[in-house]
Amino acid sequence: MQGIRNAIADMEQQRIGAVANLALGNPDVIPLWFGESDVVSPDFIRQTAKRALDAGETFYVNKRGIPPLRQALIGYHRGIHGMELAPERLTVTGSGMTAIMIAVQCLVGQGDNAVLISPIWPNIFYAVRTMGGESRHVRLQQTAMGWKLDLDRLFAACDARTRAIFIASPSNPTGWLMSEDEQRAVLDFARRRGIWIIADEVYHRLVYDRPVAPSFLNLALPDDPVFVVNSFSKSWAMTGWRLGWLIHPPALGDRMGDLSGINNTGATTFVQHAGVCAIEQGEAFIAEMVERCRRGRDLVHQRLAGLPRVAISRPAAAFYAYFKVDGVSDDLGFAQDLVRTARVGLAPGSAFGPDNAGYFRLCFASAEARLSEALDRLVPALS
Ligand SMILES: Cc1ncc(COP(=O)(O)O)c(C=O)c1O
Numbered sequence: 001m002q003g004i005r006n007a008i009a010d011m012e013q014q015r016i017g018a019v020a021n022l023a024l025g026n027p028d029v030i031p032l033w034f035g036e037s038d039v040v041s042p043d044f045i046r047q048t049a050k051r052a053l054d055a056g057e058t059f060y061v062n063k064r065g066i067p068p069l070r071q072a073l074i075g076y077h078r079g080i081h082g083m084e085l086a087p088e089r090l091t092v093t094g095s096g097m098t099a100i101m102i103a104v105q106c107l108v109g110q111g112d113n114a115v116l117i118s119p120i121w122p123n124i125f126y127a128v129r130t131m132g133g134e135s136r137h138v139r140l141q142q143t144a145m146g147w148k149l150d151l152d153r154l155f156a157a158c159d160a161r162t163r164a165i166f167i168a169s170p171s172n173p174t175g176w177l178m179s180e181d182e183q184r185a186v187l188d189f190a191r192r193r194g195i196w197i198i199a200d201e202v203y204h205r206l207v208y209d210r211p212v213a214p215s216f217l218n219l220a221l222p223d224d225p226v227f228v229v230n231s232f233s234k235s236w237a238m239t240g241w242r243l244g245w246l247i248h249p250p251a252l253g254d255r256m257g258d259l260s261g262i263n264n265t266g267a268t269t270f271v272q273h274a275g276v277c278a279i280e281q282g283e284a285f286i287a288e289m290v291e292r293c294r295r296g297r298d299l300v301h302q303r304l305a306g307l308p309r310v311a312i313s314r315p316a317a318a319f320y321a322y323f324k325v326d327g328v329s330d331d332l333g334f335a336q337d338l339v340r341t342a343r344v345g346l347a348p349g350s351a352f353g354p355d356n357a358g359y360f361r362l363c364f365a366s367a368e369a370r371l372s373e374a375l376d377r378l379v380p381a382l383s
Pocket of ligand 1: 035200
């Protein structure tokens with residue numbers, strides 16, 4: 001359409017949507033295509049939101065978050081990372097995605113590039129593209145020991161127009177976890193080159209062999225060129241609420257308020273009150289969620305790892321199995337066929353950046369019986 005910027009006009013249809021739209025809401029299809037569990041947000045969080053609504057928490061508030069939520073998040077970081085987060089470094093946002101968009105808006109302009117560790121959730125490269133930037137994908141390598149990053153390739157992909165290195169760890173879709181040594185090496189490189197790191201840590205609590213994923217917050221100094229993105233969506237099962245936060249250098253505080261305002265005037269007020277309660281009372285729920293995901297992960301691995309056509313590794317974190325099916329090149333078409341014939345919804349690998357043809361992502365944050373039924377339907381199609 002005339003007048004629309006090419007970056008928007010030329011966007012292709014989102015591939016996960018191209019599968020999900022075939023059967024969204026159809027009870028005959030088991031949907032494992034999106035990044036969310038089948039658990040409704042916990043009752044104590046829902047009740048708090050209802051009380052906040054009834055108490056009239058329906059007005060505009062501080063664009064960087066209501067004071068009780070800001071306080072709660074500072075306490076949360078003290079608890080999980082043992083760090084004292086200065087209030088100027090914290091901005092509550094209307095979702096993890098909004099936090100990503102704000103970071104990308106700060107850094108990437110026409111002709112710039114962002115280097116992304118890939119495979120990667122597609123919204124990241126769409127965000128870069130909407131700002132007129134180029135995404136450079138540095139692909140993790142799938143080995144018998146899991147997914148591995150080649151740091152030399154990451155550094156070689158950066159040039160004078162690189163404004164950001166985007167790292168989602170734990171990763172969607174691979175479940176890869178960046179080690180603290182790798183984080184240190186990237187931080188040293190970023191400092192030397194004046195390149196920003198956008199560290200997406202929205203799956204930080206969904207880890208299986210430790211209480212929390214390694215965080216750039218433990219290494220970076222307050223003034224380092226680092227944004228850390230986080231969200232209530234995954235750990236507290238609050239995907240539909242749209243609440244996240246961003247940690248940034250203190251000098252950017254006012255700008256973050258401005259950008260939060262421009263994007264959505266800050267997070268929804270009564271949802272922020274629910275966020276306080278999620279932080280203060282949510283630890284037992286997170287522990288249950290991790291156990292549910294661990295069972296899902298092990299079940300999927302047990303059923304798929306022995307199939308001769310399937311190459312799969314057991315993820316260290318997040319709630320996805322990401323596997324390759326030998327002999328499949330059109331993963332989108334194959335995933336669409338699976339919906340029609342096996343009645344199971346997977347995300348096609350080619351949604352997650354280049355060189356992912358023949359891969360599929362399955363979200364295993366589901367009830368065991370449901371997941372088991374999905375696997376009964378899937379296994380014959382993948383055999
Ligand atoms: C890697 C990653 N980052 C960010 C998000 C966004 O989370 P939110 O629901 O808070 O926008 C997602 C959601 O799937 C994700 O997978």
